[in-house]
Amino acid sequence: MRTGTWVTASAHIITAVIGSGVLSLAWAIAQLGWVAGPATLIIFSLITLFTSTLLADAYRHPDPVTGQRNYTYMDAVRAHLGGLKVRFCGVAQYSNLVGVTVGYTITASISMEMVRGSKCFHGKDKCHASTTLDMVVFGCIQLILCQVPNFHNLSRLSILAAVMSLTYSLIGLGLSIVKVASAKLNEGGETRTTSATVSEAQRLWRIFQAIGDIAFAYAYSTVLIEIQDTLKSSPAENKTMKRASLVGISTTTIFYLLCGCVGYAAFGEDAPGDLLSGTGFNHPVWLLNVANVCVAIHLIGAYQVSSV
Incomplete structure (x- = not known):
């Protein structure tokens, strides 16, 4: 029985879209600059919203409201x-999903290791x-969760994962x-730093x-139909999904802009690839551990959303 609403669908979208890539x-942003970034x-975000709107109407065929359901x-x-x-x-689709889930596994394991070896990564002990x-x-946890017979039953996990990502x-x-x-x-208003000089070819590669x-960071279209299949039929699924897409994508875009721009303001041209790693922030250790735990929990849920 489908009981999903725009709230649960929005949670699924946020879980699928906001990854640790944020x-x-x-x-x-540092590679593209304040305007282009x-x-x-x-x-x-606008492209994703537009394509999501089109795809929401493809859930039923031939009519987007009364047609036959497409479950995947x-x-x-x-x-x-x-x-x-x-x-x-x-x-x-499946090449993309394999790549995404491999990335989730690697990123989650790094976050878990960052917590276990926090003294090492933050300069107190030698790293091994x-x-x-x-x-x-991580794989064992996924094997257990994969035994859940119905994706509809994972809505609470998805909401938890969305909260963790935020x-x-x-x-x-x-x-x-x-x-x-x-x-x-400390420096009279100067917050930016300048990285070592790079060649034009390296600069162009970094831009791309x-x-x-x-x-x-906005890729979730391959699981949109599966998310829409969790929605109850009244109101029409395509209308509910369009609302959920608007809420989910708007939320993620706001967080992306805030995290990207403020992170760039903090580190300048030397912005790290991961704000929570040892190359980003080093203190307070307990808060970084909390953040990395949240990353791991979020990716546990995101893996399930992506593997439906």
Whole structure:
């Protein structure tokens, strides 16, 4: 029985969209600059919202309100396109999902290791880090959660994961604000630093990488149909999904802009690839541990959303 609402769908979207990649947006903004960076974020958010609106109408076929349900993304492609296009879309979808879930596993294991070895990573002891055990633990958790017979039953996990993603994003944002404020007090308002000189080719490569990071940060279309399939039929699923997409994408864009821009203001050209790693903030250790725990919990839920 489908009991989902725009609230649970928004939570699923936030869980799927806001990944730990939000912590690298400061680096992406640093490569693109104050104008192009935020503009790129907004452009991709609008593209994602537009395509999500179109895809929401593809849940039923031929009529978006009374037509037959398509339970998965591949079902929607088969109903609307058919033929060889289904295979091409299948290869694209599952290749993307494999890459995403591998990334989730690696990132979650790094966060778990950061907590276990916090004294090491923050300069108190020598580092002998290995994420193998953390990957095994993460995999075992996923094996247990995969036994849940119905994706509808994971709505609470998705809401928890969404809360976790907002929590570590706020922690990264708060630490960035503190760094900006302290830099202004200590250095008379100068908060930016300048990285070592890079070649034009390296600079161009970093720009394209930053654009790719931002584009990837909004990728959730491959699981949109599955999320929509959790919604109750009244009001119409496509209307509810469009509302959820607007709420979810707006929320993520606000957090992306805040974390990216404030992180760039804090670190300047030397913005790290991960604000919560040893190359970003080092103190307070307990708060960084809380943030990394939130990252791990969020990715546990995000893995389930992506693997439906």
